[in-house]
Amino acid sequence: MAILEIYTFPEPILRRKTSAVTVFDQELAVTVESMLQTMYVSIGIGLAAIQTGILKRIVVIDLKSGEEDVSLREPHVFINPKIVEQSGTTVSEEGCLSVIEFRGEIERAEKIIVEYQDVSGKTQEMAAEDMMSICLQHEIDHLNGVLFIDHLPLLKQKMVKKRLTKLAKAEA
Numbered sequence: 417m418a419i420l421e422i423y424t425f426p427e428p429i430l431r432r433k434t435s436a437v438t439v440f441d442q443e444l445a446v447t448v449e450s451m452l453q454t455m456y457v458s459i460g461i462g463l464a465a466i467q468t469g470i471l472k473r474i475v476v477i478d479l480k481s482g483e484e485d486v487s488l489r490e491p492h493v494f495i496n497p498k499i500v501e502q503s504g505t506t507v508s509e510e511g512c513l514s515v516i517e518f519r520g521e522i523e524r525a526e527k528i529i530v531e532y533q534d535v536s537g538k539t540q541e542m543a544a545e546d547m548m549s550i551c552l553q554h555e556i557d558h559l560n561g562v563l564f565i566d567h568l569p570l571l572k573q574k575m576v577k578k579r580l581t582k583l584a585k586a587e588a
């Protein structure tokens with residue numbers, strides 16, 4: 417287990433294609449555990465493997481990540497997640513561990529049904545709404561090389577990306 421480095425915009429690795437997990441072994445379990453620990457130390461509620469440079473379709477989510485009492489944590493692991501149904505629309509403010517210093521209002525489906533595998537490879541299904549639905553859509557986007565800022569209106573998107581690129585250069 418290790419704390420992983422999180423890549424941030426405009427790092428090109430965030431745009432790469434990811435591949436499905438086909439082997440459910442100890443190595444996968446260790447990767448998932450490292451992702452969870454990385455998410456907790458970063459105080460994020462979701463993390464996709466690609467954000468740490470691992471090009472696999474793995475997502476971890478814990479909406480209780482910010483709880484001081486660690487016994488209240490609710491870690492969820494989604495391997496090869498796929499949205500099989502969606503309905504409604506909802507707008508909420510999103511942020512991302514890979515997009516520093518910007519949060520923005522994004523429109524998403526309100527409710528979704530996600531099919532995925534657990535860490536042992538067993539197929540599971542979850543009906544998600546509210547934060548879990550939004551978070552899952554955000555993380556599944558990552559697996560397809562998409563960032564939440566890609567959903568902003570075009571003009572705003574250009575402005576934000578320009579500013580974030582400048583900021584990244586200044587920090588490098």
Ligand code: CO
Nearest residue numbers: 511512513514
């Ligand atoms: Co994100």
